[in-house]
Amino acid sequence: MKRIVYEGQSYGCSENETVLECLNSHGVPIPSSCKAGVCQTCLMRATKGNLPPESQKGLKPTLAEQNYFLACSCRPIDDMEISTPEPGQGKIPAKVIGIEPLNSDIVCVKLNPDIPFQYRAGQYINFFKDAATSRSYSLASVARLDDCIKLHVRRIPRGTVSTWIHESLAPGDRVDISEAIGDCFYVPGNPEQGLLLIGTGSGLAPLYGIIRDALADGHKGPIRLYHGSLNVEGLYLIEELRKLSLEHENFSYSPCISEGEAPEGFYQGIVLDVALKQTGTLSGWRVYLCGNPDMVNAAKKKTFLAGASMRDIYADPFVPAAS
Amino acid sequence: MSDTLYDKIGGDAAVNVAVDIFYRKVLADDRISRFFDGVDMDRQAAKQKAFLTMAFGGPNKYTGEDMRRGHAHLVAKGLNDSHFDAVMENIAATLTELNVPGDLIAQAAAIAESTRKDVLGK
Ligand SMILES: Cc1cc2nc3c(=O)[nH]c(=O)nc-3n(C[C@H](O)[C@H](O)[C@H](O)COP(=O)(O)OP(=O)(O)OC[C@H]3O[C@@H](n4cnc5c(N)ncnc54)[C@H](O)[C@@H]3O)c2cc1C
Ligand code: HEM
Numbered sequence: 001m002k003r004i005v006y007e008g009q010s011y012g013c014s015e016n017e018t019v020l021e022c023l024n025s026h027g028v029p030i031p032s033s034c035k036a037g038v039c040q041t042c043l044m045r046a047t048k049g050n051l052p053p054e055s056q057k058g059l060k061p062t063l064a065e066q067n068y069f070l071a072c073s074c075r076p077i078d079d080m081e082i083s084t085p086e087p088g089q090g091k092i093p094a095k096v097i098g099i100e101p102l103n104s105d106i107v108c109v110k111l112n113p114d115i116p117f118q119y120r121a122g123q124y125i126n127f128f129k130d131a132a133t134s135r136s137y138s139l140a141s142v143a144r145l146d147d148c149i150k151l152h153v154r155r156i157p158r159g160t161v162s163t164w165i166h167e168s169l170a171p172g173d174r175v176d177i178s179e180a181i182g183d184c185f186y187v188p189g190n191p192e193q194g195l196l197l198i199g200t201g202s203g204l205a206p207l208y209g210i211i212r213d214a215l216a217d218g219h220k221g222p223i224r225l226y227h228g229s230l231n232v233e234g235l236y237l238i239e240e241l242r243k244l245s246l247e248h249e250n251f252s253y254s255p256c257i258s259e260g261e262a263p264e265g266f267y268q269g270i271v272l273d274v275a276l277k278q279t280g281t282l283s284g285w286r287v288y289l290c291g292n293p294d295m296v297n298a299a300k301k302k303t304f305l306a307g308a309s310m311r312d313i314y315a316d317p318f319v320p321a322a323s
Numbered sequence: 324m325s326d327t328l329y330d331k332i333g334g335d336a337a338v339n340v341a342v343d344i345f346y347r348k349v350l351a352d353d354r355i356s357r358f359f360d361g362v363d364m365d366r367q368a369a370k371q372k373a374f375l376t377m378a379f380g381g382p383n384k385y386t387g388e389d390m391r392r393g394h395a396h397l398v399a400k401g402l403n404d405s406h407f408d409a410v411m412e413n414i415a416a417t418l419t420e421l422n423v424p425g426d427l428i429a430q431a432a433a434i435a436e437s438t439r440k441d442v443l444g445k
Pocket of ligand 2: 033034355358359367370371373374377385393394397402411435436
């Protein structure tokens, strides 16, 4: 018999019983539906113990890598500690080591966590202004390339946390952040696959991390970045990205302007439209979408209809916090 | 193991391919897209996979009661026989696109058809 620890309680799981059956038979309610490893309603995460491969069948690679599994298909092969996915609650103390402008609205916040901090470029953290107030910000840095964590924070008029970061936070300050969360990141394997990345505003943050991560991993397929804003002033890292595209033949950078005439070197139009028009069919491509929620949700649907498989679409809509 | 319809169609791998094709058809079908147009497409895709696995006679533990409960919120939004027919068409078109032989398509259609009363809450 294997032991399953869930929310501080330990349960015995008999031979041939699934984690879902075990917890339910002990009166622990876990949401489920198909009980056949398909609908993914009973998604859980293992913090200890090896997982049987069939319990991760059909999951996105980024979820599998973080030890998510389906409770209905998991007959434990180890003692396990498991949780329901409610990540982002842990608090890790960190020191602010720099705040630098990227353009007139966006700053780069550099952080050094006090303890070793594991993350994948493109994931995000919850950033605490105080014990009760936090907002999500994406990781623009790459663990194996950068010696600190970098966030790109856009100032939202009267925004509680972003305005505080822009106006009050200073190098030397100490803050709390959560562990890294989210499944919008680069997974190695399939180095020939085309990568399409579309972002608006500070939605470039996770994409910048993902691109540098993929290039450092030796990704060989085309990597196409489309970054959009109203005007040239809304874009940033333009020189860095142009330089990156000169250094890597397979990386292309298309900055897009939705208002007014586009100067030389920029595209005129809504970033999603420009990207879809230039790439055509997306069958076989992997797609990353970040930033404005309306853009991201429209892009999910349109890139899927253009041929990308649902399993290959990764998206982080920057939804405002519920007030 | 004897070959079930699900095995003959190609099992889990075939359903994975079928889901993308089916879901694309459904989203592009003005008659029914509104029922599927959830914001969370990932969750929807997983559910559509459960849907097709069932229609292909694959492993599932859904009961008629589950189908009733699972579609009740759609019936409340006006789901009726014409929408059910449209879904049946899309299932057949998906299988045709995958070059599944006609007799197997007919079997899948029969399984899906058998859920009509429950799905429509009749
Ligand atoms: C997964 C995820 C990743 C994110 N990553 C980043 C990131 O890398 N960089 C970044 O800058 N932001 C990112 N965000 C957005 C960020 O978490 C906050 O929502 C944003 O900074 C606003 O918080 P605030 O406290 O300043 O404003 P709030 O006090 O929460 O909001 C103030 C007012 O502004 C409105 N508002 C909020 N956001 C916007 C907006 N974008 N445009 C117009 N009005 C708005 C609110 O509805 C509210 O009325 C991310 C969000 C998510 C969910
Ligand atoms: C043809 C027979 C049908 C079968 C066998 C079937 C089967 C299923 C199954 C197994 C699920 C997953 C339930 C779950 O695990 O939560 C599901 C969900 C769903 N079905 Fe059907 N279905 C059928 C017809 C239809 C029709 C006609 C429509 C609408 C036009 C429809 C729309 C949906 C939607 C939108 C969901 C997701 C609901 C949610 O988000 O909770 N289905 N279906």
